[in-house]
Amino acid sequence: MINLEVPRKFGPLVAQARQVADEVFRPISRKYDREEHARPVELDMLAALIDGMNDGSDMGGAGAAGVRRSANDDGPQGNRNGSNLSTALSIMELCRGDVGLLLSVPRQGLGNSAIASVADDEQLERFAGQWAAMAITEPEAGSDSAAIRTTAVLDGEDYVLNGEKIYVTAGERADLVVVWATLDRSLGRAAIKSFVVERSNPGLKLDRLEHKLGIRASDTAAFRLEDCRVPKEDLLGPPGIEVTNGFAGAMQTFDNTRPLVAAMAVGLTRACLETTRELLADAGVEVDWDVPAARQTAAAADYLAMDADYEAAYLLTLQAAWMADNGKPNSLQASMAKAKAGRTCVDVALRCVALASTLGYGEELLLEKWARDAKILDIFEGTQQIQLLIIARQLLGLSSAQLR
Amino acid sequence: MTAADRSMALGLRALTRIAGSDVVDRLGVRKPAERVLYRATRDGFKVAGRAGRTFAAGSRLGRPARPRPSSAAGTGLFDLTLDDEQQMLVEAWRDFASARLRPAAAAAERGEGAKEIFAEANELGLTMLGVPEELGGAISERSAVTAMLAAETLAHGDAGLAVGALAPAAVATALALWGDADQQARYLPALVSEDVPAAALAIAEPRALFDPRQLETVARPAPGGGYVLSGTKTLVPRAEEAELLIVAARVEGGGPALFLVEPSAGGVHVKADPAMGLRGAALGRLRLEEVTVGANALLGAADPKVYAEAIARSRMAWAAIAAGVGRAVLDYVIPYVNERIAFGEPVSHRQAVAFSVADIAVELEGLRLVTLRAAARADAEAGFAREAALARSLATEKGMQIGSEGVQLLGGAGYIAEHPVERWYRDLRATGLMEGVLVV
Numbered sequence: 001m002i003n004l005e006v007p008r009k010f011g012p013l014v015a016q017a018r019q020v021a022d023e024v025f026r027p028i029s030r031k032y033d034r035e036e037h038a039r040p041v042e043l044d045m046l047a048a049l050i051d052g053m054n055d056g057s058d059m060g061g062a063g064a065a066g067v068r069r070s071a072n073d074d075g076p077q078g079n080r081n082g083s084n085l086s087t088a089l090s091i092m093e094l095c096r097g098d099v100g101l102l103l104s105v106p107r108q109g110l111g112n113s114a115i116a117s118v119a120d121d122e123q124l125e126r127f128a129g130q131w132a133a134m135a136i137t138e139p140e141a142g143s144d145s146a147a148i149r150t151t152a153v154l155d156g157e158d159y160v161l162n163g164e165k166i167y168v169t170a171g172e173r174a175d176l177v178v179v180w181a182t183l184d185r186s187l188g189r190a191a192i193k194s195f196v197v198e199r200s201n202p203g204l205k206l207d208r209l210e211h212k213l214g215i216r217a218s219d220t221a222a223f224r225l226e227d228c229r230v231p232k233e234d235l236l237g238p239p240g241i242e243v244t245n246g247f248a249g250a251m252q253t254f255d256n257t258r259p260l261v262a263a264m265a266v267g268l269t270r271a272c273l274e275t276t277r278e279l280l281a282d283a284g285v286e287v288d289w290d291v292p293a294a295r296q297t298a299a300a301a302d303y304l305a306m307d308a309d310y311e312a313a314y315l316l317t318l319q320a321a322w323m324a325d326n327g328k329p330n331s332l333q334a335s336m337a338k339a340k341a342g343r344t345c346v347d348v349a350l351r352c353v354a355l356a357s358t359l360g361y362g363e364e365l366l367l368e369k370w371a372r373d374a375k376i377l378d379i380f381e382g383t384q385q386i387q388l389l390i391i392a393r394q395l396l397g398l399s400s401a402q403l404r
Numbered sequence: 405m406t407a408a409d410r411s412m413a414l415g416l417r418a419l420t421r422i423a424g425s426d427v428v429d430r431l432g433v434r435k436p437a438e439r440v441l442y443r444a445t446r447d448g449f450k451v452a453g454r455a456g457r458t459f460a461a462g463s464r465l466g467r468p469a470r471p472r473p474s475s476a477a478g479t480g481l482f483d484l485t486l487d488d489e490q491q492m493l494v495e496a497w498r499d500f501a502s503a504r505l506r507p508a509a510a511a512a513e514r515g516e517g518a519k520e521i522f523a524e525a526n527e528l529g530l531t532m533l534g535v536p537e538e539l540g541g542a543i544s545e546r547s548a549v550t551a552m553l554a555a556e557t558l559a560h561g562d563a564g565l566a567v568g569a570l571a572p573a574a575v576a577t578a579l580a581l582w583g584d585a586d587q588q589a590r591y592l593p594a595l596v597s598e599d600v601p602a603a604a605l606a607i608a609e610p611r612a613l614f615d616p617r618q619l620e621t622v623a624r625p626a627p628g629g630g631y632v633l634s635g636t637k638t639l640v641p642r643a644e645e646a647e648l649l650i651v652a653a654r655v656e657g658g659g660p661a662l663f664l665v666e667p668s669a670g671g672v673h674v675k676a677d678p679a680m681g682l683r684g685a686a687l688g689r690l691r692l693e694e695v696t697v698g699a700n701a702l703l704g705a706a707d708p709k710v711y712a713e714a715i716a717r718s719r720m721a722w723a724a725i726a727a728g729v730g731r732a733v734l735d736y737v738i739p740y741v742n743e744r745i746a747f748g749e750p751v752s753h754r755q756a757v758a759f760s761v762a763d764i765a766v767e768l769e770g771l772r773l774v775t776l777r778a779a780a781r782a783d784a785e786a787g788f789a790r791e792a793a794l795a796r797s798l799a800t801e802k803g804m805q806i807g808s809e810g811v812q813l814l815g816g817a818g819y820i821a822e823h824p825v826e827r828w829y830r831d832l833r834a835t836g837l838m839e840g841v842l843v844v
Contacts, residue, residue, distance in 0.1 A: 001474070001487050002549045003784070004777035008480030079483045289793035290712055293800075295615045307790075308797035312770025315777060319769075322482055336766045385759075392758035395734075395765055396742055402750075403758050 004315060007081040010089055017090040020046060021097025021267075026366075029098045032217035033369050037209050039173060040104050040217055047106035051129075068116040068124075082325035084256070088263040088317055095267025096274075099373045100217030102264065109170045110134040110381070111178040113260070114194060114253040118237045127196060133174035135165035135223060143386050145180065146189035150225060152181035159195060159235065161203065161228040169380070171221025172209060175199055179225065183241060191241050196234040203228025214372030257381055258334040259320035265341035265377040266317050269310045272345075272352040272370050277303065279356050299355055306348045313341040332394045339387035342378035349374040457594065457601060457647055459666065464589035469538040471546040471580060474783035484776075490550055497557040500528060505561025509827065512565055512684035521684075522642070525569035526600040530554060534577025534843070539588055540596040541580065548717065548779040551577065551844035552724040556772070559728025560735075563831040564684025566725065567841060571641040571685070574721070574843040575603035575650055578662070578714065582704035587664060591648060601647035605662075605718070606637035606690055607840025616652065616715050616839045619660050623653040626696060631655070633663060633671075633695040641841055643674050643688025650703060651692065652711070652840065661706035662714060663697055671695035681830030714843065716792035717782065721842035723775040723795035726803035726835035729828050730768040733810035736825060737761060741813055760809050767802035774798055779844055800836025807832030 006014060024046055032040050068083075094102045102108070111132025115124065141147040150163025161181050171177060177197045184191040197204050207222040232239070277287065285299050293301040316337040323330035349371040353360035360367040378384050393403050486494065504521060512518040533551050535541020543550075551573070558566035576595040579588055594601055607616050621635025633653050640646070649665040649672070665672065677689035704710030741752040741761060751757045775798075778791035807829040811818035818825045 001479070001483055001485070002776060002780045003479070003481065003483045004773070004780055005482065005784075005786075007482050079479075079481055079485060081481045085482060289789040290617065290715065292613070292615050293797065294613055304793065304797050305801065308774065308794040308801070309770075311774045311777075311791070311794045312767070312798060315773035316766075316770055318482060319484060319773060322484060333769075336769055339762070340766050340770055385755075388759045388762040389755070391762035391765055392752075392755075395738060395761055396752045396758060398742075398752060398758070402753050403755070404753075 004318070006089060007085065009081070010086050013086055014089050014093055017093035018096070020049070021093050021095075025094065025097030025101045029101070029217075029366055029369065030363070032100065032104075033214075034216075036211060036216040037172075037219060039219075040101060043101065043105050047108070050105060050108060080325045081322070084259065084321040084324040085318065088259055088321040091260055091263040092267040092270065092314075092317075095264040096271045097267075098217065099264050099268055099377070100215035103169055103215060103218035104173070106173070107131045109174055110253075110257060111174065111176060111196075113257045114178045115176075115196065115236065117253045117256050118194070123196070123233075123236065127176060130175040131170065131173065132176040132178055132196070133168050133170045133221075135168045135171065135177050135179045137167040138164055139166060143383055146192065148180055148182060148192065149185065150179065150181040151185070152183055152193060152195060152230075154183075154232065155229075157232055158229040159232055161195060161197070161225045161230060163225050164207075164223070165225065166222045167210070167380075168221040168223060169218055171223060172206060172219045177204060177223070178236070179204075179230075181225075187241055193239070194236045195230045196236060197225075197228060197230055201228055201230070213375060214369065215376055254382060255331050255334055256324060258338040258387075259317055259324065259330075261377060261381040262313065262317040262320065262334075262337040262341035265338075265345035265374070266310070266314050268370055268374055268377065269306075269313065269341070269345045269348045272349045272367060272374075273303070273307060273310055275365065275367060276352040276355055276360075279359065302351060302355060306351060309340075309344045310348065313337070313344040316340050332391060335382070335387040335390040335394075338382060339384055339391065342384050342387070345374045346371075346378050458668075459590050459594060459648070461586065462589045462593045465538060465585050468583060468585045468588055469536045469580070471534070471536050471543050473785040474545045474547075474549075474780070486553070490553060493550065494553050494557050496528065497554055498560070500525070501558050501561025501566075505558060505565045506824075509562035509565060509684060509824065510821070512562065513827065515683075515686070518565060518568060518684050518686055519645075521565050522569050522602070525558075525565075526572075526598070528569075530570055530573040531576040531595045531600050533573060535580045535592060535596055539580065539592045541576070541592070546783040546785070548720065548782040548844040549776065552720060552775060552779040555721050555724035555842060555844065556728040556731070556775075559725040560732045562684055563725055563729050563828075563834070564682040566728070567682055568641045568685040570721075570842055571605070572600050572603040572648075574605045574718075574841065575648060577717075577843045578605060578650055578703065582662070582710050582714075584700075586700055587703065591664070595648075602642040602645040603648040603650075604640050604642060604646050605650045605714075605840045605843060606640045606643075607652040607715070607718070608638050608640075608838065609636055610638040610689070614837075614839065617660055617711075619652055619654040621651065621653040621692065622656055623661065623663060624656045630696060630698045631663065631701065633665065633692045633697060635692050637690040637692070638677055639679060639682075639687050639838065639841070640677070640690055641682075641685035641687055643690055644676070644686065646674075646688075649690070651690075655706055658706060659708050660711050662703040662711065664701045664703055665692075665695060665697055669695065669697070680833055681827065682834050712789065715839065716778075716789055717843045718838075718840050719792045719796040719799075720775055720778050720782070720788075721844045722835045722838050723771065723778075723792075723799040724844065725842070726799035726806075726832060727768065727772040727775060729831050729835070730764070730771065730803060730806040733806050733825060733828050733832075734761070734764050734768060736823075737764070737810055737813045744814075757813065760813055764806050764809055767798070768806060771795070771798040771802050782844070796836065803832045803835045 109132050111134040115127050138148050152159040152161050179195050179197050182191045205224045210220040287300045287303050293304050320330050320333040320337040353367050353371045508517050508521050532542035623631040623633050626632050651663050651665045655661050671693050673691040674688050677687045742750050744751045775795040778788050778795045781788040810825040811829045
């Protein structure tokens with residue numbers, strides 16, 4: 001039966017995440033926005049708390065590992081509200097606090113989600129408790145991840161990796177980096193594999209940390225891999241090159257993480273709307289749900305329209321996560337959620353700055369920072385345009401060769 | 405009775421009605437001759453049945469019967485699954501929409517065949533969906549979600565015909581939600597019968613920036629009790645054949661309220677009020693000139709909460725119509741852009757075209773989910789003013805955008821009435837400005 005409210009059993013989790021956002025993230029938001037590249041040490045203690053939230057399995061997970069689809073998730077067991085949904089909900093709350101800080105919480109990296117999605121049980125145990133970043137992008141390969149040039153060559157018991165990786169979120173601070181590399185460039189995407197590389201591996205050389213528009217609390221690293229030797233048991237997924245669907249395994253991570261990035265965008269949007277509503281009230285503008293928008297002030301009408309886009313993004317995100325919990329294929333819905341949430345958060349954040357006018361633009365409030373943070377959410381984990389491609393190909397039944 | 409048992413009750417009676425109706429059998433019949441034969445018989449019968457109905461006070465319950473709050477929220481779990489009855493109902497409505505409404509839509513715009521369609525739609529038991537079993541309806545629990553699904557699914561066939569078919573259901577639902585025992589006893593038996601009277605909820609008035617809380621139609625208290633209503637109502641579906649109206653009027657010295665009006669009582673003037681779209685609904689304008697009604701015509705005791713709820717429920721219903729028409733657009737443009745060749749390949753191979761299709765899908769899905777949440781909250785008796793307002797906002801903005809993109813994707817062909825997208829363009833402009841008419 002239709003019910004689109006936050007599941008009652010996740011109430012405590014959501015409340016806890018909200019508290020973290022208000023009490024831990026918000027007070028240090030501006031500090032780490034200014035001190036780009038400084039490690040937010042306040043988060044170390046928090047990481048233990050979030051680990052604890054994950055262990056309370058009945059309550060649902062709250063972190064990056066929540067995306068793992070275990071075997072017993074499948075089959076007709078009735079309606080299931082599991083860790084995909086609880087993780088999405090808690091990420092929304094945490095990103096209502098600060099997106100950059102969420103990305104800096106130890107052991108909650110996208111690499112952790114990748115490991116959770118595709119590692120076998122032995123690997124899962126071996127990498128447990130470690131913080132894993134994700135290294136896919138290269139100077140000549142962004143959205144087109146099939147074009148990556150980093151190579152992996154089997155040499156005895158090791159793969160030897162060579163290449164260059166950029167835009168590695170938490171790359172400096174993480175314990176592990178999940179690196180995408182190709183076994184044979186001539187075989188295209190089927191030959192692309194992901195490898196878990198210890199951050200301490202001498203072949204993984206940190207080049208620089210980027211200076212960014214936003215999410216400055218989160219470090220973004222560039223690496224060179226120079227004869228970087230990785231034990232062959234640290235390859236994630238099957239080692240063989242399957243020409244038919246080898247790439248699908250690697251891409252599976254994205255089906256699972258897209259709703260979570262959408263959740264980040266939803267959380268940031270919520271923060272903007274909450275703050276703006278307070279500012280509007282201070283300025284004497286109340287939003288009235290019963291009155292037609294055209295009969296209200298332009299500011300209130302603007303707010304109503306933004307709230308509507310927020311609500312759509314919020315529910316699309318919950319839908320995608322709920323489908324994942326229930327073992328339903330959700331690639332289409334995950335991309336819809338990411339597309340809608342990504343563009344909504346940028347649009348809302350920028351409009352909220354404008355509504356708050358001079359106050360919105362200044363550093364005294366966080367609105368201007370959120371407007372800078374927002375933009376990455378419509379870019380990483382698949383840009384707006386990539387999401388639209390995925391959606392359109394599915395709806396139109398077109399291949400990537402037909403609809404490029 | 406367990407929650408599951410109760411949920412089983414929902415819709416079963418409506419399903420029974422559908423199963424017993426020959427509409428369903430006929431949906432399978434593709435031979436035009438048989439359909440024509442059926443229609444001829446039906447016409448003769450309907451005119452006879454329509455003449456001279458009077459609403460008489462039937463047997464009255466001790467107190468009004470109301471649907472209970474939904475038990476869906478009782479599980480405390482997020483759930484996007486329709487229950488079995490809803491699924492069966494949606495399938496039946498979908499068949500009806502595709503086999504009857506869609507093929508009849510173009511002619512209905514010219515005023516042809518709509519009455520027959522409405523008569524057939526009555527056999528689907530739509531008026532029972534908001535009425536408790538004690539009053540001859542189909543439900544025990546509140547069913548805004550089910551009503552929303554009905555509006556969405558029927559609008560996929562044709563919005564105008566769906567609105568006309570659902571108009572009496574809105575009146576029945578309003579009586580179930582807010583009528584007193586006498587009002588329910590007087591009107592509901594006819595509304596849930598097999599010969600459903602045309603009925604409509606008239607709120608909108610003809611002026612720019614219309615706000616349903618600022619009405620010019622006025623209800624003046626009459627000296628001997630009761631009220632005298634004066635004013636103009638616009639875009640009322642099936643106004644010319646309506647046998648029962650719920651009219652919104654500002655009580656002199658008070659706020660807006662809803663009144664039950666039988667047009668036969670005199671003083672109600674009707675004329676056609678054709679608009680940009682929704683033409684299948686046979687929209688009309690009502691002029692009320694000193695229409696005298698009894699004190700018992702006041703619905704919901706002039707409670708401002710009742711009026712606000714009526715407005716919010718109506719906005720949800722219009723959002724559902726937008727979702728249904730939007731889906732029709734998406735379903736239509738997908739094969740079109742795949743088959744239309746330009747510059748040597750299907751136009752769908754171009755991102756400018758494909759992204760437009762993707763945008764329709766994204767906004768449509770968002771609109772649908774937001775409406776669904778608003779309806780589910782109404783059923784659970786949680787507050788839903790905000791959610792209904794957001795559904796309306798999306799129906800206004802995205803509905804319009806989807807209608808426009810639908811025409812654009814077909815190019816010149818989209819502008820020609822040979823394709824239905826131009827009709828959907830017109831219909832989708834209505835869903836963000838209409839007030840009243842429908843209720844979930």
